[in-house]
Amino acid sequence: xxxxxxxxxxxxxxxxxxxxxxxxxxxxxxxxxxxxxxxxxxxxxxxxxxxxxxxxxxxxxxxxxxxxxxxxxxxxxxxxxxxxxxxxxxxxxxxxxxxxxxxxxxxxxxxxxxxxxxxxxxxxxxxxxxxxxxxxxxxxxxxxxxxxxxxxxxxxxxxxxxxxxxxxxxxxxxxxxxxxxxxxxxxxxxxxxxxxxxxxxxxxxxxxxxxxxxxxxxxxxxxxxxxxxxxxxxxxxxxxxxxxxxxxxxxxxxxxxxxxxxxxxxxxxxxxxxxxxxxxxxxxxxxxxxxxxxxxxxxxxxxxxxxxxxxxxxxxxxxxxxxxxxxxxxxxxxxxxxxxxxxxxxxxxxxxxxxxxxxxxxxxxxxxxxxxxxxxxxxxxxxxxxxxxxxxxxxxxxxxxxxxxxxxxxxxxxxxxxxxxxxxxxxxx
Amino acid sequence: xxxxxxxxxxxxxxxxxxxxxxxxxxxxxxxxxxxxxxxxxxxxxxxxxxxxxxxxxxxxxxxxxxxxxxxxxxxxxxxxxxxxxxxxxxxxxxxxxxxxxxxxxxxxxxxxxxxxxxxxxxxxxxxxxxxxxxxxxxxxxxxxxxxxxxxxxxxxxxxxxxxxxxxxxxxxxxxxxxxxxxxxxxxxxxxxxxxxxxxxxxxxxxxxxxxxxxxxxxxxxxxxxxxxxxxxxxxx
Numbered sequence: 326x327x328x329x330x331x332x333x334x335x336x337x338x339x340x341x342x343x344x345x346x347x348x349x350x351x352x353x354x355x356x357x358x359x360x361x362x363x364x365x366x367x368x369x370x371x372x373x374x375x376x377x378x379x380x381x382x383x384x385x386x387x388x389x390x391x392x393x394x395x396x397x398x399x400x401x402x403x404x405x406x407x408x409x410x411x412x413x414x415x416x417x418x419x420x421x422x423x424x425x426x427x428x429x430x431x432x433x434x435x436x437x438x439x440x441x442x443x444x445x446x447x448x449x450x451x452x453x454x455x456x457x458x459x460x461x462x463x464x465x466x467x468x469x470x471x472x473x474x475x476x477x478x479x480x481x482x483x484x485x486x487x488x489x490x491x492x493x494x495x496x497x498x499x500x501x502x503x504x505x506x507x508x509x510x511x512x513x514x515x516x517x518x519x520x521x522x523x524x525x526x527x528x529x530x531x532x533x534x535x536x537x538x539x540x541x542x543x544x545x546x547x548x549x550x551x552x553x554x555x556x557x558x559x560x561x562x563x564x565x566x567x568x569x570x571x572x573x574x575x576x577x578x579x580x581x582x583x584x585x586x587x588x589x590x591x592x593x594x595x596x597x598x599x600x601x602x603x604x605x606x607x608x609x610x611x612x613x614x615x616x617x618x619x620x621x622x623x624x625x626x627x628x629x630x631x632x633x634x635x636x637x638x639x640x641x642x643x644x645x646x647x648x649x650x651x652x653x654x655x656x657x658x659x660x661x662x663x664x665x666x667x668x669x670x671x672x673x674x675x676x677x678x679x680x681x682x683x684x685x686x687x688x689x690x691x692x693x694x695x696x697x698x699x700x701x702x703x704x705x706x707x708x709x710x711x712x713x714x715x716x717x718x719x720x721x722x723x724x725x726x727x728x729x730x731x732x733x734x735x736x737x738x739x740x741x742x743x744x745x746x747x748x749x750x751x752x753x754x
Numbered sequence: 755x756x757x758x759x760x761x762x763x764x765x766x767x768x769x770x771x772x773x774x775x776x777x778x779x780x781x782x783x784x785x786x787x788x789x790x791x792x793x794x795x796x797x798x799x800x801x802x803x804x805x806x807x808x809x810x811x812x813x814x815x816x817x818x819x820x821x822x823x824x825x826x827x828x829x830x831x832x833x834x835x836x837x838x839x840x841x842x843x844x845x846x847x848x849x850x851x852x853x854x855x856x857x858x859x860x861x862x863x864x865x866x867x868x869x870x871x872x873x874x875x876x877x878x879x880x881x882x883x884x885x886x887x888x889x890x891x892x893x894x895x896x897x898x899x900x901x902x903x904x905x906x907x908x909x910x911x912x913x914x915x916x917x918x919x920x921x922x923x924x925x926x927x928x929x930x931x932x933x934x935x936x937x938x939x940x941x942x943x944x945x946x947x948x949x950x951x952x953x954x955x956x957x958x959x960x961x962x963x964x965x966x967x968x969x970x971x972x973x974x975x976x977x978x979x980x981x982x983x984x985x986x987x988x989x990x
Contacts, residue, residue: 578902580902630904633904634901634902634904637901637904637906637908638901641897641900641901641908641909642897642898642901645894645897645898692894693891693894693895695895696894696895696898699898699899699902700898702901702902703901703902
């Protein structure tokens with residue numbers, strides 16, 4: 326007889342193992358794909374959480390593996406066997422998933438999440454925490470903070486907020502967070518977290534979606550809180566401490582990161598246009614765990630290469646930008662380009678309009694989408710250099726206030742976005 | 755006198771009237787065939803698009819990594835592109851059938867030759883059109899990537915790629931319609947080789963220092979900064 330906690334990636338074995346586990350209050354989902362080097366810390370956190378903070382609950386671990394060849398599954402089984410109910414399954418990994426470098430987590434992580442949800446619901450779990458096994462700083466408190474608000478019935482989705490230095494995650498602070506607030510009406514600090522907690526209702530919604538269509542549509546990405554917000558689920562955010570991930574062998578550069586982040590965001594925007602055009606104002610999202618801390622340590626980022634990139638973009642890409650941006654914006658960019666390095670400054674309203682114009686060009690397919698998303702890189706670097714130059718000596722709290730002002734400009738420019746979205750011909754550059 | 759005149763005129767007009775009477779139904783047949791073919795082509799395009807959208811063709815293309823095909827013509831999804839291709843395929847076949855409905859004796863030998871020549875011509879136009887679109891796509895892609903890598907001669911590189919593709923497409927099209935024959939092939943070889951050599955020289959000699967500076971910065975400090983920035987994104 327198969328022991329509890331032993332793996333069986335064959336489908337017939339999965340049902341047997343599920344039957345042996347019976348039910349669980351909380352499922353800890355570990356998507357893996359060649360993560361032997363880091364999975365140990367996550368497994369340890371799961372064990373400690375089940376013995377400590379979540380000892381009153383029945384915990385099960387579901388590991389969805391994309392075909393690891395480094396013995397990840399075996400190692401995980403070795404670590405957790407006999408200590409925690411463990412179910413190991415495989416998730417489909419298509420060629421395009423194998424070739425693409427994911428933003429965070431494993432390749433094909435959406436498919437992995439769905440397979441984990443399927444098992445979690447068969448175990449009748451009230452909550453499922455998806456954990457990024459690449460993270461080395463995970464502790465049992467992370468699991469508690471991700472699952473507790475859902476177990477208490479306060480929210481349907483817990484989004485992480487990692488402790489960071491003042492200029493870390495500029496894509497998050499300068500694009501994703503203002504977007505989530507302005508378009509979707511929720512003030513989320515870090516909408517692109519890779520560790521999340523899901524309620525049973527939310528999991529059921531995603532599973533129903535996969536049952537009705539062969540593949541999860543882009544706007545239904547379980548890794549993005551926007552999907553849950555658009556569907557009316559309650560979202561909360563929790564403080565998780567610093568996120569230290571193992572450096573990748575082939576890390577994404579800024580251009581690749583922007584391409585992935587913006588493609589996901591603009592896809593969601595396109596599919597939820599009817600929703601966000603009706604959103605007025607924004608709500609604070611419930612906060613769980615200790616208050617957010619921001620490290621005041623001075624930045625070691627060198628602004629000069631960023632400014633060089635922006636200047637070169639102005640020199641060589643103006644023709645392409647002119648297909649996306651209106652003449653006034655192009656004039657503003659020319660004006661900024663002529664400033665000396667130390668005085669390069671992007672006005673907040675200009676940055677908000679640039680992002681909105683790119684979102685619209687993505688929607689209208691003004692130029693190839695891949696080209697469009699890559700063409701924003703020099704502008705992003707110019708904006709980042711401007712922000713760093715402006716707030717170099719400011720405290721972490723002041724920088725947060727600065728981002729707040731930026732978000733306000735995104736709010737104010739929303740009318741511009743809606744007008745261009747509804748009547749693109751009237752406003753085309 | 756009048757009768758004779760009438761008779762002469764009738765005799766003179768008879769062949770012309772007969773010719774017109776024989777020719778008009780063929781023109782009518784040509785128009786009917788063309789209209790019928792275009793209607794079929796339109797229906798086929800609609801059916802193909804709907805069928806492909808129903809089977810989630812766009813998603814499958816994305817999944818298998820062929821989304822770049824749609825990027826060549828950004829306002830068209832892969833399903834739309836397939837529909838358009840089917841439309842033009844049927845339309846071209848219909849046009850050929852419609853032309854054959856005309857009496858070959860009434861068409862000039864040039865017309866007949868043109869009809870026989872049409873498939874080559876159409877293929878050449880398609881090759882050239884695809885070449886121009888792909889050249890534009892490739893040039894833009896190279897330009898943006900080179901700027902993101904902060905390569906100073908990004909424009910030159912983009913222009914080189916654009917002309918390489920255009921020259922290649924032009925040579926293929928000319929060869930297809932049989933103009934120039936070996937001369938085109940030879941000229942293409944010389945021109946293509948020349949462009950490649952020029953680029954190689956520009957990179958290897960002319961821009962040695964610039965390239966070395968660029969690569970150095972790329973491999974060193976700048977790359978470090980980019981990676982740091984990107985990994986900090988992951989650090990959130």
